[in-house]
Amino acid sequence: MNIIEAKSLSKSFGDFKAVKDISFEVQKGEVFGFLGPNGAGKTTTINMLTGLAKPTSGEITIAGHDGIRQIKKVQRMIGIVPDESNLYDDLSGYENLVFCASLYGMKKESREQKARELLRQFSLDDTGDRPFKAFSKGMKRKLTIAAGIIHDPEILFLDEPTTGIDVESARQIRRLVQELHAKGTTIFLTTHYIEEAERLCSRIGFIAGGKIIKVRAVDDLMNEAQQEQIVEFAFDEPDQDLEAALKNGFPEFSFKKNQKDRIRVISREKIELMPFMRFFEDHAITVNEARIIKPSLEEIFVKITGIEVEKMKGEREGKKKG
Amino acid sequence: MAFFSILKKDMQNYYLKPPNISWGIIFPISWTLMFFMRSASAVDIRGILPGVMALSVLFGTTSMLSVTITFERKSRSFERLLLAPISLNLLMLAKTTGAIVFGIINAFIPVLFASFLIDLSGVDWVSALVGVILVAVTSTFLGLFIAVSVNEVFEAQTFSNFFRFPMMFLCGLFIPIESLPVFVRPLSYLLPLTYGADILKQAINQSGGIQFWLSLIVLLAFATGLFLLSTRNIKKRWIY
Numbered sequence A: 001m002n003i004i005e006a007k008s009l010s011k012s013f014g015d016f017k018a019v020k021d022i023s024f025e026v027q028k029g030e031v032f033g034f035l036g037p038n039g040a041g042k043t044t045t046i047n048m049l050t051g052l053a054k055p056t057s058g059e060i061t062i063a064g065h066d067g068i069r070q071i072k073k074v075q076r077m078i079g080i081v082p083d084e085s086n087l088y089d090d091l092s093g094y095e096n097l098v099f100c101a102s103l104y105g106m107k108k109e110s111r112e113q114k115a116r117e118l119l120r121q122f123s124l125d126d127t128g129d130r131p132f133k134a135f136s137k138g139m140k141r142k143l144t145i146a147a148g149i150i151h152d153p154e155i156l157f158l159d160e161p162t163t164g165i166d167v168e169s170a171r172q173i174r175r176l177v178q179e180l181h182a183k184g185t186t187i188f189l190t191t192h193y194i195e196e197a198e199r200l201c202s203r204i205g206f207i208a209g210g211k212i213i214k215v216r217a218v219d220d221l222m223n224e225a226q227q228e229q230i231v232e233f234a235f236d237e238p239d240q241d242l243e244a245a246l247k248n249g250f251p252e253f254s255f256k257k258n259q260k261d262r263i264r265v266i267s268r269e270k271i272e273l274m275p276f277m278r279f280f281e282d283h284a285i286t287v288n289e290a291r292i293i294k295p296s297l298e299e300i301f302v303k304i305t306g307i308e309v310e311k312m313k314g315e316r317e318g319k320k321k322g
Numbered sequence B: 001m002a003f004f005s006i007l008k009k010d011m012q013n014y015y016l017k018p019p020n021i022s023w024g025i026i027f028p029i030s031w032t033l034m035f036f037m038r039s040a041s042a043v044d045i046r047g048i049l050p051g052v053m054a055l056s057v058l059f060g061t062t063s064m065l066s067v068t069i070t071f072e073r074k075s076r077s078f079e080r081l082l083l084a085p086i087s088l089n090l091l092m093l094a095k096t097t098g099a100i101v102f103g104i105i106n107a108f109i110p111v112l113f114a115s116f117l118i119d120l121s122g123v124d125w126v127s128a129l130v131g132v133i134l135v136a137v138t139s140t141f142l143g144l145f146i147a148v149s150v151n152e153v154f155e156a157q158t159f160s161n162f163f164r165f166p167m168m169f170l171c172g173l174f175i176p177i178e179s180l181p182v183f184v185r186p187l188s189y190l191l192p193l194t195y196g197a198d199i200l201k202q203a204i205n206q207s208g209g210i211q212f213w214l215s216l217i218v219l220l221a222f223a224t225g226l227f228l229l230s231t232r233n234i235k236k237r238w239i240y
Helices: A042-050 A071-078 A091-103 A108-121 A136-149 A165-181 A194-200 A218-226 A242-249 A276-283 A296-307 A309-321 B004-016 B018-036 B045-076 B075-081 B088-117 B126-145 B155-168 B190-206 B213-235
Strands: A002-015 A016-027 A031-034 A057-063 A080-081 A154-158 A184-188 A203-208 A211-215 A230-237 A256-258 A262-267 A287-293
Touching: A002 A042, A016 A042, A016 A184, A016 A203, A016 A211, A031 A042, A031 A194, A031 A262, A031 B190, A042 A057, A042 A154, A057 A080, A071 A080, A071 A108, A080 A136, A080 A296, A080 B155, A091 A108, A091 A136, A091 A296, A091 B075, A108 A136, A136 A154, A136 A165, A165 A184, A184 A194, A194 A218, A194 B045, A211 A218, A211 A296, A218 A276, A218 B126, A230 A276, A242 A256, A276 A287, A287 A309, A287 B155, B004 B045, B004 B088, B018 B088, B018 B213, B045 B075, B045 B088, B045 B126, B045 B155, B045 B190, B075 B088, B088 B126, B088 B213, B126 B155, B126 B190, B126 B213
Parallel strands: A031 A184, A031 A203, A080 A154, A154 A184
Antiparallel strands: A002 A016, A002 A057, A203 A211, A230 A262, A230 A287, A256 A262
């Protein structure tokens, strides 16, 4: 059953089209990953789904409600964790949580109890009266997530939840996402950590240049990618013409230079190592390493979007620093 | 419930902070002293009281609101409120009620000081309170309009002065409107503070020149107009 449906959603800012006619569904109870480089339209899409931006055209249905005209009804059942920790600097962790709960109409007793519970769950119960501004980055992130779930939302929008925080906090957040998923919360997650998406999401939507390129189950993506066999050879001093020589010698395979000292052999069929080893011996080429590569989601992402992951991470870090 | 939570949070976070409390005291004292310095022997405290009260409200509310809203917008904590399941009108009323209360308290600080220096008998306190509330509401909504029209705190302060300083001199607070050049007078009647100041002058010195009911209607119209313009601006600029 679909809990989120976006149909032909577009958003323009003047002449610039940030989101171009995208359609996708999120099923109830799944963790849906939304992956794409900086400026791909991820945040604009989240803003349209949560009511912070109005679509130029298209339709949104969330839990059976019109996501544009009945946005206040929708906002009651969703939790939002923005990409920046945006709680109140001068309030303590407890005060921030109690305040956020009150915005969703929670009664005094239950909001105070829930705030204490969440502080314990996130290991923030020893922060006392310390104001939010004195929290570390990881603590701020955890409290912002706690504020997003204090009212037990049916759907949680998580925008880059683990970017720029310490390893332990990131692990704690991933564990929480898994727990929420187990409890039946639908999670809409944007991240640029591909391995995080691989670990947490059931399905992934790839967005680039404001367009959705592919929406697939992670298992299907992995199966599809694993039909491809890859063997990587590493050399001491690679010959400039080696790639061309390999192409001549083994026309049934594809070859791809990976870094200056590595070449990948790619095929849909099983790759036997011995013919290649003989070829290198005949050409007096020393092979340092030969290994079978299992395609990762990162490689699938690069293949689908044509965007190098390192570039995407670099852009993201640049944005955070700026 | 959300209304009172937002109000309480703003009170704790902004209005009850020592610098703001001291602002509320220092500002009216400075204004009173300024008039003393101008003419220590001839200063008519009761005469300047409506002006000092109105300016305390105007400067207090516009400064506070332009800072708090612009600051929250910059730190993105305002987004949290926009994403909450409460109507925009209720949200903005909650955000402005703190400033209105702050403005009303500001107005009565000069009254407190004046009560030690002069006899305040004969003041129509009900009309004075109505006047103060109306000036506080209108000024707060003017502050809101300014806050939602700019992006930076310094822009808000500059834009505020664009409204505040002409009002100081054209609203008949210290210079009677009849003494202003003829071509400037119509401008005075376009400014909301003219009507608020007139109610206060009438209540304190029985010297107003505009019908009480007319001032009331004009101030309510200004307040409603500024509030509607502000929410329209928020929808246009912040829920883009």
